[in-house]
Amino acid sequence: MHEVKAKGILSPQNGMNIYRGCTHGCIYCDARSTCYQMKHAFEDIEVKVNAPELLEQALRRKRKKCMIGTGAMSDPYLHLEKKLRLTRRCLELIDEYEYGLSIQTKSDMILRDLDLLKRINRKTKCVVQMTLTTYDEPLCRILEPHVCTTTRRIEVLNILRDEGIPTIVWMTPILPFINDTEENICGLLNECRKAGVYGIMTFGIGVTLRDGDRQYFYQKLDEHFPGMKERYIRTYGNAYELPVPREKELMELVRRECQKAGMEWRTETLFEYMHQFEDKQAGKQLSLFPDG
Numbered sequence: 386m387h388e389v390k391a392k393g394i395l396s397p398q399n400g401m402n403i404y405r406g407c408t409h410g411c412i413y414c415d416a417r418s419t420c421y422q423m424k425h426a427f428e429d430i431e432v433k434v435n436a437p438e439l440l441e442q443a444l445r446r447k448r449k450k451c452m453i454g455t456g457a458m459s460d461p462y463l464h465l466e467k468k469l470r471l472t473r474r475c476l477e478l479i480d481e482y483e484y485g486l487s488i489q490t491k492s493d494m495i496l497r498d499l500d501l502l503k504r505i506n507r508k509t510k511c512v513v514q515m516t517l518t519t520y521d522e523p524l525c526r527i528l529e530p531h532v533c534t535t536t537r538r539i540e541v542l543n544i545l546r547d548e549g550i551p552t553i554v555w556m557t558p559i560l561p562f563i564n565d566t567e568e569n570i571c572g573l574l575n576e577c578r579k580a581g582v583y584g585i586m587t588f589g590i591g592v593t594l595r596d597g598d599r600q601y602f603y604q605k606l607d608e609h610f611p612g613m614k615e616r617y618i619r620t621y622g623n624a625y626e627l628p629v630p631r632e633k634e635l636m637e638l639v640r641r642e643c644q645k646a647g648m649e650w651r652t653e654t655l656f657e658y659m660h661q662f663e664d665k666q667a668g669k670q671l672s673l674f675p676d677g
Contacts, residue, residue: 386430386465394439398660400454401440403471405431408464409491410531412605413558416458419597430465437474444482451662453479456489456514464531466494476501480508487659489514489555493533493541499548506550510663513545514586516555519564520572527609528564535573542580551583553655556639558592562616565590565629567638574642583658584649590635591628 394401406427407416417427425431433439440453455461461472476498479486486505488495495502495513505511515538519525525534545552554577559565570590577585594602606614621627629635643650649658 386432387425388432388434390435391433391439393443394433394436395443395453398454399451400457401436401475402455402457402459403433403436403461403475404459404463404466405433407459408531409460409529411491411529412609413528413560413592413598413602415593415595415598417598417601418595420595421458430463432465432469432471434471436471437478440475441478441482444478444484450484450509450664452485452487452510452512452660454487454489454659460490460492460532461488462490462492462494467497473498473501476505480505483508485509485511485662487512487514489516491516491529491532491538493537496541496544499544502545502550503548506548508664508666510551510661510665512551512553512583512659514553514555514659515542516557517573517577518556518558518560520569520576521564524564528560539576539580542577542582546581552580553584553586553659554582555586557587559587559590559629559635560592561620561627561629562613563610565631565635567635570635570638571642574639574646574648577648578642578646582648584655585639585643586652586655587636587639587650588652589626589628590632590639591626593626595625 405423406425406429407414408428408430455475466472476486480501486502502511502513517535517538518528519535522534522536542552542554556573559570574585603614606617617627640650649655
């Protein structure tokens with residue numbers, strides 16, 4: 386890891402990334418793509434050591450309360466968060482200043498901060514987003530080797546349900562010829578239904594690959610799935626979007642099962658929900674696009 390003093394922390398959409406890079410080792414990670422212009426090795430985590438100070442300044446300046454998002458580009462619960470606790474310090478500020486939270490992770494370390502998630506959710510809204518890609522535990526250890534597996538993430542979702550905290554599952558990516566089966570998708574959706582998940586995010590059924598991400602992904606395919614890289618190249622060439630062969634049919638399966646279970650599946654609706662600030666103390670919803 387290496388430390389930097391950032392100049393700002395919140396994006397125009399009120400998102401933040403405390404860390405840059407990742408140590409989860411997911412073989413398909415889009416954040417490895419060269420388009421993001423990372424100037425250091427991906428596993429050499431850039432730590433924004435002044436993130437809490439910058440966040441407090443930003444929250445004090447805002448004229449209206451809103452949802453604060455984190456985890457879109459880098460998981461807020463990387464291994465080093467256990468020691469550094471920057472994510473927790475930022476959540477404490479979000480709670481103190483009574484903003485909402487939308488947080489995305491693959492890690493069960495989020496349960497360490499359950500007390501803060503509950504406090505935020507009592508006053509405003511706290512939405513936890515969890516990624517699930519495969520129902521197969523041995524396969525999960527290959528695809529996402531350095532983070533807790535699907536079984537543990539489902540346990541986390543059930544704990545959050547019991548605490549009244551809304552959850553959204555990112556069921557993406559679904560990798561062609563690897564986890565693109567009805568059995569896998571139905572297994573995941575069934576667990577989401579039992580966990581009372583609010584909605585399922587998909588962006589279609591498939592994966593995207595671009596420079597940087599593609600090379601690492603193909604290297605891992607050679608290690609774990611001999612011959613699979615060649616099958617990808619024959620099928621998709623150098624395409625950015627790689628839909629699974631039965632994408633239309635599987636997407637219809639997702640829609641049908643979500644509607645049956647009462648889970649939201651429309652991407653636009655899910656993003657609106659995550660960005661809609663709720664003032665539970667005043668019993669009202671505030672603007673989807675508050676002034677900064």
